[in-house]
Amino acid sequence: MSDGLPPSNLFYQTRLRRPQLARGAGVYLWDSAGKRYLDGSSGAMVSNIGHSNPAVLAAMRRQMELSTFGYRLHFENEPAEKLATRIAGRMPEGLDRVFFVSGGSEAVESCLKLARQYAIARGQAQRWKVISRFPSYHGSTLGALGVTGMSLMSAPFAPMLRESPKIPAPTCYLDRDALTLEQRGLRYARMLREEILAQGPETVLAFIMEPVGGASTGALVAPDSYYAEIRAICDEFGILLICDEVMSGAGRTGRYLASEHWNLRPDIVALSKGFGAGYAPLGAMVADGRIAEAVIDNGGFIHGHTYAGNPLACAAGLAVLEEIDRLDLITAAEQQGQALKARLEATMERFPFIGDVRGKGLLLAFELVAERATMEPLPVGLNAHLRLVDIAYDAGLIIYSRRTRGGRIGDHFLVCPPLIVSDDQIDEIMEKLTASLESFAREAGLPVGERA
Secondary structure, three states: OOOOOOOOOOOOOOOOOOEEEEEEEOOHHHHHHHEEEEEHHHHHHOOOOOOHHHHHHHHHHHHHHHHOOOOOOOOOOOHHHHHHHHHHHOOOOOEEEEEEEOOOOHHHHHHHHHHHHHHHOOOOOOEEEEEEOOOOOOOOOHHHHOOOEHHHHHHHHHHHHOOOOOEEEEOHHOOOOOOOOOHHHHHHHHHHHHHHHHHHHHHHHEEOOOOOOOOOOOOEEEEEEEEEEHHHHHHHOOEEEEOOOOOOOOOOOOOOOOHHHEEEEEEEEOOHHHHOOOEEEEEEEEEHHHHHHHHHOOOOOOOOOOOOHHHHHHHHHHHHHHHHOOHHHHHHHHHHHHHHHHHHHHHHHOOOOEEEEEEEEEEEEEEEEEOOOOOEEOOOHHOOOHHHHHHHHOOEEEEEEEEOOOOOEEEEEEEEOOOOOOOHHHHHHHHHHHHHHHHHHHHHHOOOOOOO
């Protein structure tokens, strides 16, 4: 939409225009015309504690009176030191070295570069291959894009990329076989072992995965058996396990790290999005101390960003973490996530074109299909992933969509409100979403059952 908006010199990704944002509070946003929107996706799964939290804003004001920037090679700063200590205290034992960045792509790049330098420090310079999954999403910078499994995003840059080896993401919900879910989980995990052997174990550096899928797979959760088997395979071949928790971390799934649901211990973790919760550009790489120490002993970490450890951003991040604890939002994410997921699952009775509902905590998604029995995607020409988002947006509900299967076909929608979402606000999400599904079904000629 562009009606009423002045010409813009901003280079947007497409010609789509949206209303101008006026303010945000809690789970709501208002445009300049006064229309209210329920932020049902926390932006891009960022605003975990909601908008305009007074405690976070006050902490940022206090820090602004002291300093807004101090270059990390010239000064240490208290907010960064405190936040690093607090985050290290949330990690599995041994993951106690924190490197701050400004966003998720930077966090993933940092993980990849630390892993490589660790191999060199150990005299294993032949290790450089990072295996990832398809589909997956790990960022838009060239290094992160190389491990991303989303062909629509990577294809234009193929000549410039070092593409990583890929194994299939554990999309067990699509499988039609006689295996149990646990057997399927093991089958998908053992694809990693097969790929390591195919690549040559001595050349493989790391495996990177999202413990709960994000934009590329729509909150994909593997069977429980998958996670322990992945860890065992990494240990067998001495490769590092990198958990991309950019979207799933910071409490969104009902644990601070999603990997905690399965007692999965990564060697390196990437954090962002809900880590700073939209109050300042902030992310982090958290690494096992043995990795960081080996790299430092070998001449230092050859990497850096101008705003790494920025005092204002870290003051915001520290206040966000304090609010997560004060409001017990990790428990809330688990409880409200169960309630919202049950409501989403119930919509499958009326809308047979909803093929799957999945996720953990308040990282939830549903997928639209042409036929639930076969999980055949809707026709690409329907542009369901865009059209339903626009219908919901017009109704005052923001949800987030992507193409499900490699970025080219399939339609999934992430429903991930801030962790402060109330029961009444879940009702509002479902009322607006149901009405939007009805409208989309009429438009697309899809069947809809009677109201209960």
